[in-house]
Amino acid sequence: MKKRCSRLWAVEAARDGRLGGLERDEMHRHLADCADCAAHAAWLADLGRGLRALPFADMSQLAARRQRAQLLGAFNEWVLRTSTARRSVWGRVAFGAAALVLCAAGLRLGPRLWRMREAVTETPVVEVQADPGARWSQHTGPVHRVEILEGEVFLRIRRTPSVARVVITVPDGEIEDFGTALSVKVQKEETAKVSVAEGEVELRLHGRPSVDLRAGETWYARRPGESQPTLPPEVASAGGERVHLEAQRARTVGLAKKKYRRPDNTDVGADGGQEQAEDSAYVAIIELLDAGKTTEAQAAARAYLQRFPEGLRRVEISRIAAAKVEP
């Protein structure tokens, strides 16, 4: 019987990462001279390729989407269940005492409470106004979901005791509501714009850090190489870039000009001088933020606060200066 090479074991060892650098190099040199080991290495490689090429019936896209929705729904229910189950014993006692008090009050106020309940159930949790052609749906439950597939949709959300959370689902993520009126635009299965009129939301999209948006703020998805969105005509005619930047944040020219109006009802920047310098400084900070230059924007914000301690925008600028910058 033909004697096989005594180093056959090392071929497998090299494949499995059991040899150090020098040993591996030496093994590779040996393969060039040894037919046994070279054949064994080739066989192992063929086996690996064969295993990787084994056929299997993958899930269809529809099945995968269904499974994803079921999975996320199940996890969401579990999160809600476990968060409520963490109430302390004293919490339960306090809850029981409060329940007794409420029962007693309910007996006295029963008819009035019944009328209030009817009023609450008549008011929808989420009022939706959608552009023609928009595709969306709503799903009620402890977590109220609005799914937007395409188009622009304006939502006004009212909190009720029976609805713990309102989540807006878009093809590439979700938006958590914290008591708001907002509009969401989806184009070609990607979120293009989110604009908050009241309250605040957390925007969570795949592959991006989450973003908090407050009233008056608008988020645009900008693709690489794309320039700033062009000015709508009514904004361009209203006086240019200063109003445009505020309009981006407030979504309408009227609201933008209102925000710029001083207590004595004069337009900001109209008389030049101190006010114009303050406006220019504010606009410069917003431009830096929109360009993604957060560090420079924060430096400019601090300079603004030093220069204009009583400035019109000091509250907003203080928030920008104090915000944490993500690495």
Next chain:
Amino acid sequence: MKTDRESVASPPPCPEIADREIFTRIARGEVSALAVLYERYRGPLFRFVSHATKHASDAEDIVQSTFLVAARTARSYDGRANARPWIFGIASRLVHRRLRTRARWLRTFGELARRFRGAYHDAPRHLSLRNELTRALEGLSEAKRVTILLAEVEGMSCEEIASALRVPVGTVWTRLHHARLELRDAIQRGRS
């Protein structure tokens, strides 16, 4: 240690969110983070479980259960940058449980099982090499089959496999060696 195995395509890394960060967010209850994890690992996980269990219907259930278990135990994630050993480890244990249940079912319904196995063995003998390899793989014990799939198909290192399966790395080497020998013998028997 570097291996001589050909590089296997892994899920494209998301430069903004590492696996570690995803698990941190899942532990906070963020559903969207679980969606990212699902998109990243569903394909390779389904492939692995399909080969490991031999039944497509089992594969869908096990994949879903794997993600749910991973999400519920996210707080105990060990913090490493790559979650593949963690996730595939959960899947391996679920596969083991499913196969054990199935074997118990077959033992309980003995006559039905014999008829089922008989029908399987009456399949035509003129099989392609790929089918020979499939049958050879199915003939391995569950431990060896899972180990060689993780190594050769999923491209995991022996250390990662040891971590996933919670066995010593020496056990992984041994299983790989015996799995390869048995596959070679089974393929040669099939041809002859």
